[in-house]
Amino acid sequence: MIKAGIIGSTGYAGQELVRLLMQHPDVEIVWYGSRSYIDQQYADVFQNMFQIVDAKCMDDNMDALADAADVIFTATPQGLCASLVNEDVLNKVKIIDLSADFRIKDVEVYEKWYGIKHKSPSYIKEAVYGLCEINREDIKGARLIANPGCYTTCSILTCYPLVKEGLIDPNTIIVDAKSGTSGAGRGAKTANLFCEVNENMKAYGVATHRHTPEIEEQLGYAAGYPITINFTPHLVPMNRGILATAYASLKEGVTEEQIRAAYDKYYANEKFVRVLKPGVCPETRWVEGSNYVDVNFKVDLRTHRVIMMGAIDNLVKGAAGQAVQNMNLAFGLDESTGLNLVPMFP
Amino acid sequence: MIKAGIIGSTGYAGQELVRLLMQHPDVEIVWYGSRSYIDQQYADVFQNMFQIVDAKCMDDNMDALADAADVIFTATPQGLCASLVNEDVLNKVKIIDLSADFRIKDVEVYEKWYGIKHKSPSYIKEAVYGLCEINREDIKGARLIANPGCYTTCSILTCYPLVKEGLIDPNTIIVDAKSGTSGAGRGAKTANLFCEVNENMKAYGVATHRHTPEIEEQLGYAAGYPITINFTPHLVPMNRGILATAYASLKEGVTEEQIRAAYDKYYANEKFVRVLKPGVCPETRWVEGSNYVDVNFKVDLRTHRVIMMGAIDNLVKGAAGQAVQNMNLAFGLDESTGLNLVPMFP
Amino acid sequence: MIKAGIIGSTGYAGQELVRLLMQHPDVEIVWYGSRSYIDQQYADVFQNMFQIVDAKCMDDNMDALADAADVIFTATPQGLCASLVNEDVLNKVKIIDLSADFRIKDVEVYEKWYGIKHKSPSYIKEAVYGLCEINREDIKGARLIANPGCYTTCSILTCYPLVKEGLIDPNTIIVDAKSGTSGAGRGAKTANLFCEVNENMKAYGVATHRHTPEIEEQLGYAAGYPITINFTPHLVPMNRGILATAYASLKEGVTEEQIRAAYDKYYANEKFVRVLKPGVCPETRWVEGSNYVDVNFKVDLRTHRVIMMGAIDNLVKGAAGQAVQNMNLAFGLDESTGLNLVPMFP
Amino acid sequence: MIKAGIIGSTGYAGQELVRLLMQHPDVEIVWYGSRSYIDQQYADVFQNMFQIVDAKCMDDNMDALADAADVIFTATPQGLCASLVNEDVLNKVKIIDLSADFRIKDVEVYEKWYGIKHKSPSYIKEAVYGLCEINREDIKGARLIANPGCYTTCSILTCYPLVKEGLIDPNTIIVDAKSGTSGAGRGAKTANLFCEVNENMKAYGVATHRHTPEIEEQLGYAAGYPITINFTPHLVPMNRGILATAYASLKEGVTEEQIRAAYDKYYANEKFVRVLKPGVCPETRWVEGSNYVDVNFKVDLRTHRVIMMGAIDNLVKGAAGQAVQNMNLAFGLDESTGLNLVPMFP
Known part of the structure; x- marks a missing residue:
């Protein structure tokens, strides 16, 4: 034990x-x-x-x-x-x-x-950046693991294959992210009272949120050079869940097939990343209580952009679940031990 | 298997x-x-x-x-x-x-x-009435098990020890129950649309709800004679959870100690029934996603009544979890197999 | 002005x-x-x-x-x-x-x-107790008006006609009340954070809530003698609204017609109290943002009890709206000046 | 009348x-x-x-x-x-x-x-496009007024001054919009049931939503040439409110002061458009129940983009309120008659 x-x-x-x-x-x-x-x-x-x-x-x-x-x-x-x-x-x-x-x-x-x-x-x-799907081998031998942020986990995994494969211009990435309120913590602040959050939406930390450089650094590694992005978090009246909607300009001539192939290349064998069927948008309810990341995308030929979407449970894959996944790797256990959690709905 | x-x-x-x-x-x-x-x-x-x-x-x-x-x-x-x-x-x-x-x-x-x-x-x-905590032995040999209703599970387990021990007059029982909306089912009805349920509370089926005779029958067995009660369900804007607040007149001279002893007598060894510490009221969030029933009570010396409270997840102990518990009993498995679910919060 | x-x-x-x-x-x-x-x-x-x-x-x-x-x-x-x-x-x-x-x-x-x-x-x-529908004349000349509590306004107006007319035994009254979270105030307390309240129901202040003696005093005046009741408040995940479900034993021989006549006697000419049609239960959404109190009842012949129901917006008729109504009376204005608010739905 | x-x-x-x-x-x-x-x-x-x-x-x-x-x-x-x-x-x-x-x-x-x-x-x-702040004079004489869509009202008013003044490249506009569920209508569909919407977020109609060409047409008039944008709507678990977060690349050399001046130029005298103080993000709760549009922006010097934000009540400024505003204009009444609604919070 x-x-x-x-x-x-x-x-x-x-x-x-x-x-x-x-x-x-x-x-x-x-x-x-x-x-x-x-x-x-x-x-x-x-x-x-x-x-x-x-x-x-x-x-x-x-x-x-x-x-x-x-x-x-x-x-x-x-x-x-x-x-x-x-x-x-x-x-x-x-x-x-x-x-x-x-x-x-x-x-x-x-x-x-x-x-x-x-x-x-x-x-x-x-310290090893503990995003298991990307740094798996380094995590196995690590003494000190930096568990990624909730927004960053969702944002990076949503964009990673297209950046890594060079299918998008990473400097055009705009991540518009929405989070349930558990991400704001358990501190007794007026702004987080039920009546202040319920029936409300807002952006916050616009252009200044601390998860921005973390996303930039990791996606920069994937790109092979430093990148700059826009990241905007929003607070939504629900307990759990992060939804990231990311926009980027496609490189010249990139096709929908190439994009799907890129997602499959990196995630087809990843237990916790589910690339949804074409046309199905990720929804936070389908991952609630589980360690899954659901991702998908839509190409907009009118604007030559791709809209990438990802959903996680911020407390599981965005925090505690990923920490357990890291622990499993670091201690030589099967990566999914204790994490075979079927998402709970409704 | x-x-x-x-x-x-x-x-x-x-x-x-x-x-x-x-x-x-x-x-x-x-x-x-x-x-x-x-x-x-x-x-x-x-x-x-x-x-x-x-x-x-x-x-x-x-x-x-x-x-x-x-x-x-x-x-x-x-x-x-x-x-x-x-x-x-x-x-x-x-x-x-x-x-x-x-x-x-x-x-x-x-x-x-x-x-x-x-x-x-x-x-x-x-058919055996599948309320495991009360009919355990009969369930073990049953071919046909009637899984109890959600409101009834919560209402019966909340009141059972005091009725069984004769500490209250069962004909004075009033159960005021509140349910999350998953209890209303997945049918496409206008009344269950998000905007109709959200930011709203209402009673429904007042004096006519079908779970009434089911509660009466089971508590009547505990009392040893037929009883009649009031049961009022309410719809509350949340997904899961039933909270039952039950009122009854205490028999002459009954003390708080006797009441607590009655709850302990029937539930101290029940894995899925948690009798909370004095002064702690059951809350649905503490049982969400689990098979637990949390119960407690408060004596009101001014009115000589006891207020009994119980909370369950209507989809687990109120439906699917209890069904699994019944299956475990009927197939000779440990009763809690597959049900060691830690309640999920928030 | x-x-x-x-x-x-x-x-x-x-x-x-x-x-x-x-x-x-x-x-x-x-x-x-x-x-x-x-x-x-x-x-x-x-x-x-x-x-x-x-x-x-x-x-x-x-x-x-x-x-x-x-x-x-x-x-x-x-x-x-x-x-x-x-x-x-x-x-x-x-x-x-x-x-x-x-x-x-x-x-x-x-x-x-x-x-x-x-x-x-x-x-x-x-000081004059500022429940306009009951103390209208006294309010007109008052210097100091005690604006009633939110739970009390709803509870008293729901039960008043039947107590006043002697149709129920007031000492059998049990008020099970549910409130939105704005009633808990704007103080920065962990217990009132969004994630603690959302997807949760609980009773609180059981048998000890401060609105109890206020209800007892006012309904005691209506009865003509001191009474003792049970009052249990509950917290529900919504911003506004109080729903009171009240139970009482009917006096021998009282009919549904007598009960309806009693409600009509006191409320038919009250602008802000709406006695709903038979069979329609009050819902908080139908009074939100307005000064209305919606009331109705159901007779249960099986238990010889009546279930009385009332709904208000706790911040309007339960607080600010009633305060304005009192001000209007005290300053000789039409009682509904500034209060012709159509309830906002959804 | x-x-x-x-x-x-x-x-x-x-x-x-x-x-x-x-x-x-x-x-x-x-x-x-x-x-x-x-x-x-x-x-x-x-x-x-x-x-x-x-x-x-x-x-x-x-x-x-x-x-x-x-x-x-x-x-x-x-x-x-x-x-x-x-x-x-x-x-x-x-x-x-x-x-x-x-x-x-x-x-x-x-x-x-x-x-x-x-x-x-x-x-x-x-037919006159009934966006009062932009087409006021044409509306006054119109027989047939096309009341704008909810998303479009919010999106257009959020971006209009910067497009009109040529401070951004309109073809780089990405509007990420989030809506409460009343925008989905009152039809009895499973997808809009409380339990399907509550505790969930999702994008929908990605790259295909019908409000896209409406936004493009109107902002194209402001730009002076046809434009193409990305528009992504999201469904959020609340009754009312639309929040639009819009991104665009700044034209070379454009300063924060110029941007603020543009908003002030078009909106300083508009009763229903409130340009918030620097640093204050629009929130839907602050406009609920009212005809207001709250807008603001943030310049990101790192990416040379501006993040524009707008919030409305989708049922008021996004539908019925704007319709009344149009009616007032068309009938020669003061534009705000019947619309002096103070936003209701909480």
């Missing part, structure tokens, strides 16, 4: 990680970290865990955790993981960081977009 | 049954019945099943199904199961009927409340 | 009051009180008011306000109005208090249920 | 028109047309109108209606208005058509995108 510790187990992503790990055959959770609820019963915070989890919330002591666990998940705000990680810890456990601390290779870019000083820049190089 | 057939697999309960059985280690689905979608790919109707279910919808041929399957689930409107069942079928397979056809022992009561003629009254006596 | 000041104008009820008063032909708002947002543009807090309201938020100075205004609305937490009111203020302006401070005549009951010391008990007697 | 008739009064747009006209000081509704509900009380279909509207639904007889009314609103599916209009009718009444029949000047484009034969092509030239 893999012993797992979670720092930040009382946020939405942390709690989803608990849900998934409770149903994972090879994992035992040994540490429910939560600064806000120290010494309280975990199941008192999340009553869904009543009679399932019998443990108290603990503090963020990563050194103690490194002795108790085989893997540590950090589902915390930016900056915390970078401030706690050290060689001693990494010699004892693997770390899967759900925050952004180790996602971006260029520390200046990180510090500019996140507005904080990076506390452990020396580990950035070692 | 148990071979399972589903008649009515494209309703909400039928589809939930597919979801649960796909994750059940001992079951293989061999028949996806659906009159509305014959010959269509099941995964074209429910895209969540894409690359998970590779089968076409079939007709309602119970005789053919009896040869192909070990168990038949009928998740259809009232009347269909009763019109199809016969000795030949029952000699070959077990039937778990999610409709109301075999729930009520008094055929006149059935025909009066449902407004239809019963097609197989001779099987009513044999 | 009546000059109106609002203390607590940035809560949901306060903001609704602004919406209604902006559309009232005889009122000018001269004071937007809000301790939380002092000196900020009101329209920066509520962007719906952009280019409609050009004023800054001000503090809670009731003495200054009394000089500036003809009427003061206090839409604040309990205790504030009672701590600010004094003879000098009341000699200058009329006060319509949307909090509970002056609703309950027995100060001991108030202090017990609200858990705070009343700061101005000497004004309790003078 | 202007006598108004409505054909299609029991759809969502038709019903909203009733709500607005009931509150309009100069209008009397004389005809509630509805093929589906002929001879039924209008208030039995929409209980919000109980005791407000006392009239029965009537058929679609435009000739009879032309004698009874001064203005006819057609809120019907495409094709009906074109099949009913004739010279005799237009000599008697003004027609405001909420369908698409007369929106597009090129009949071939209409027939191609809508897939139906146009029944009255001879009236297309006379």
